[in-house]
Amino acid sequence: MGEWRDLHQDWVLNAVASGGTGGEPKIPAALASATVPASVPGCVHTDLLAAGLIPDPYLDRNEHELRWIGRTDWRYATTFDWQPGGTDRVDLVCDGLDTVARIELNGSPVATTQNMHRSYRFDVGQHLRPGANELVVTFTSAQAYAENLKDQLGDLPGPNSATPEPFNFIRKMACNFGWDWGPILVTAGIWKPIRLHSWQTARLAKVRPLVTVEGGVGKVRAVVEVDRADVNAPLTLTAEVAGVRGRVDVAPGETSATVALEVPDPRLWWPHGHGDQPLYDLDVALAAGDGTALDSWSHRIGFRHVRLDTTPDETGSAFTIVVNGVPIFARGANWIPDDCFPSRIGPERYRARLQQAKDAHIDLLRVWGGGIYEQEAFYDAANELGILVWQDFLFACAAYPEESPIAEEVEAEARENVARLMPHPSLVLWNGNNENIWGYFDWGWQARLDGRTWGKGYYLDVLARVVAETDPTRPYWPGSPYSGSFDIHPNADDHGCTHIWDAWNQKDYAVYRDYVPRFLAEFGWQGPPTWATLTRAVHDEPLASDSPGVLSHQKATDGNGKLARGLAPHFDEPTTVADWHWVTQLNQARALTYGIEHFRSHRGRCMGTVIWQLNDCWPVTSWAAVDGDARRKPLWYALRKVYDPRLVTVQPRDGGLDIIGINDGAEAWNAEVVVERRAFGGEVYAQWTAKLEVDPRDTTAVRIPADVATPVDAASEVLVVTAGDRRTTWYFAEDKDLAYPQPELDVEVVPNPSGTQVRVAARTFVRDLALFADRLDPAARVDDMLVTLLPGETHTFLIEGLTRQVTREEVAGAPVLRSAGDGQVPAAQAP
The missing domain is CATH 2.60.40.10 (Immunoglobulins)
Incomplete structure (x- = not known):
């Protein structure tokens, strides 16, 4: 068998040169000649932060002072000992380089790369030497690279005032360049494992398990590509799942083979709420003709059949995800990268976030096209928890060039990631892009493009072909929103998948009832993060909804103005920052509840709601239900109610x-x-x-x-x-016109082995009662929120995670205990 060796130790980092242009800041003097210990996997920002050389970019307005990092070239270097082992090949395997990299081994150039979303493998046997070896990876500024390529190919429409950088000219996580919920923190670094792989004779280059269910029989076709060091060696390929084993011989010179397996009556994999999530180990092994083991591959798979129903009907055409023959109403949320620095996200964090999704009855997550193809742990958690995954290809909100060098990168990236992710039963849909077809129709692109390429060839040809050739077991859809035809507006209510953003951007959430989409893939409403998250990240004195730090953590164009206009039809204008914080969070929960109840009431015609968004990548006022510090906002509790099966x-x-x-x-x-x-x-x-x-x-x-x-x-x-x-x-x-009685509550605090119970007895009608545990202790969390009580009713909240005892006086009123009537002028008393 081959031998793998991680190269994750003893890295150091140096600033090489500034890529700054115009008025961009240069490298600070203290860092210009500094050698910094580097973590691999990791990135420049996290290394500089760990060394105490920069402030936390998530705090206050620090993001703005650190823009120079993204305009600087960076050099990573390490030394390692190596001794020849008699193998045929030694490869340097780079699972993820962010992004424009030049690799050198012992002073000899190995390769250059320019895609964050691909892995790379290079034969480095000729560069290795017995004893000490030096490996250097130098990263060119991604911003400078993208700007240079834009100048070469010509500017394209897309980036706007919220996202001004040319992210569409580089294959990198687009939201690193800023978004209407994210900061501009352009990263560089070895963000995934980097290893040496020593092997001989042959290895498994790619394994694509095509898993289907037909007539109650689970069928697996393990399609394998082999990389050979010895083209004349006979090989044997075996595969096994659920006790069923198959074998094929791979003749000399052949580099591909398929092992077909049939499993009678397998247990089917279902999204949660529809059935169980049984998983089976699929093991693939490669051996030499004499039986010597050469390589192996293992993955858990699930037996299920999935299709996308787009049948024309009397109102247009359907858009329904069908699993094992059952049409599923998708109770979904959009997923963005959970951190601006993805190397910080490990299996435990992925699992926790997806558990939060499941606990809110979310059964579909859409991996949005401005982020990354997530790491295996994300999809593993989705498999185990029964959460369907809609996977965007990585194109968002911009026109993309279809010329070299981008075109070649796009196809290679797509082929690799489709093959990498296809073993996961949770993955049910490939989607070509986010809002780019809509942009072509409605955002003034056509006049600016004047016939130039903009991505259509990717969405209608390249990506469709890659999925058909690589993963024909799953449906592909060219974009979101998209009607299914360029002859029908891409955001047509009666066809395909749609996005609804006029409610937030121009009108009010009441307009949700004007729509009955076939499938709603994006809609949302903003609210600030929890108080503990906001005050950890922002230290303005005094703190206000429009103080500098708060505004720096509000990235939407006129975001606070839209929050205020969205409140006006429903609530009185808040007069304190505490009231603003509470009522805007409540209005966010109300808006999504209002919309989802309406859309779900049209089940059959509408077959999915995917809110924008589940999570945040940093502390920010945004559309998320779970904030950047992993705390649940009132919206999360509202989703748990409105997404109840x-x-x-x-x-x-x-x-x-x-x-x-x-x-x-x-x-x-x-x-x-x-x-x-x-x-x-x-x-x-x-x-x-x-x-x-x-x-x-x-x-x-x-x-x-x-x-x-x-x-x-x-x-x-x-x-x-x-x-x-x-x-x-x-x-x-509306609330502002309701004569709510002043809340009269009897509150009792009772220590409990599982936490602290707060029993609230209502002597008056109380709407949307909320207990903010983080106001008592940043480590605390509460089990329920937005509870409506009639006179005489009682509700018990459970607070977990308190690091101290709390008193009734601390809990019994604002800002810990709030309700919809707080701060409202009763209608009978209004002037």
Whole structure:
């Protein structure tokens, strides 16, 4: 067998030259000649931070003072001992270089690279020498490289005021160049493992398991490519899964072979909530003709069948992910890189974040095209947790050149990553790009392009062909949004997948009800991070919604203006930073709840909602449900409620109000529905009961009688709808126009072996009661939030992670305990 040797020790880092242009800052004098210990895998920013040579770029306005790092060339160097071992080949294997690299071994050039999203392998046997060896990797400024290539090929539309850098001219994580939720922190470094691989005779160059289920039989075709050091050697290839074993001989000179296996009655892999997630070990081995083991490959696979249903129908054409013959309503979220410095993200962090997704009933994550093809641990966690993965190819919000050297990189990158990721059963869809087809139609690109290439050839030809040739077991879709045809607007409501951004950018979340998309792949609403995250990252005195540090952590164009305009139809203008923080977080949760309930109520026509976004890469005001310090915002708790497989909602229909039961489960849902129209004071003005019967994966609508659904005083009444153990409410006016009573709460703090219990008994109606544990202790978290209580009801919150005892006085009021009525002027008292 071959021998692998990590080269992760004893690296040092030096600044080589500034790539600064114009008014860009140069290398600080203290660093110009410094030699810095370097971690591999890692990047320049994390090394400089670990050495105490730069401030944390996530704090205050430090990001702006560190732009020089991205405009500097950097040299990584290490020495290692090597002794000849009698093998045929010794390869230097670079799993990830970020991004424009020149590799030298003992002073001899080995190769140059220019793609963060690829791995590389180089035969270095002729450069190695017994004893000490020096390996040097020099990274050219990615910004300078992209600017130079833009000058050579000609500028293309795309980058805007929020993302001004030419990220579309380099195959690198685009959001490193800034986004409307991310800082400009242009990285460089050896961001994935780098190793020596000594081997002889032959090795497994690529293994592509084509896994399908046909007629109850699990079929695996292990398609293998072999790299040979001895072209004349006979080889044997074996594969085994679930006790089924196959073997083929690989004749001298041949470099590919396929082993076909059939597993009778395999247990099927399902997204969570639809079934279990059994995984099977697939083992592939390569041996010499005499039986000597040469190489092996192992991966866990899952048996399932997936297709994308785009059948034309009476309203347009469908966009439905079908798993094992079952149409799935995708309760999803978009995923961005979880850190600006991806080498800091390990398996434990991936698992924790995907567990947060599952705990919020999210069953699909869309890996967005401005980030990275994630590391194996991300997809491993998705396999185990039953989370479907929609994988974008890495193109976002810009026109991309189809000329050399980008074109060659794109195809090589796509072929490698499709092959790398295809063993994962969680991966169900390849998508060509994010918003680029939409940009071509609606963002004024056509006049600027004047016939030049912009990426269409990638999305309609190259990537489609790569998927068809490499991974024909999965569907491919050219873009998001995309209608399925250039003859139909890409963001058409009746076809394909759509994005809805006019609500946030121009209007109000009430316009969500103007749309019934076939599949909604992006929509969202902003809110600030949790208080503990905000105040860890920003130290403004005084802290305000528009203080310099807070604004530096708000990257959206006119973001705070949009937050304010989004509040205006619903809430009074907050007067303190604490009230601003609470009410904007609450409004974020309300906006997504409003939209998702509407879209889910149209299940059948609409078959997916993928919110923007699950996570953040740093502390920032953004659309995320989980902030940059991994704390859950109120939106997360709202998603857990609104993404429940069984949901009851009240929706306006045809001049009245309907109760709609939504059942995404595999079992029928039958419940008695009780509808009460109540005064906030507790009096029941009208009551009505009915049967709710919802078939599996279906919806049922029941009309509320007009006398029950019609208030006498819209400002002080609420509909309370209970369906078994599910409950929802309907209000007849916006919060700012409601006569909420001043909350009267009895609060008790009770130590508990599993945490601290806070029991809240309501003597008045209380809407969206929230307990902010991080206000008590940054390490604390709470189990529930946004709880509505009727007079006389009690709710117990559980706080975990407290590092000290807390008192009732600390918990009982703002800013720890908040509700929708906090800071609102009661309607009866409004001037």
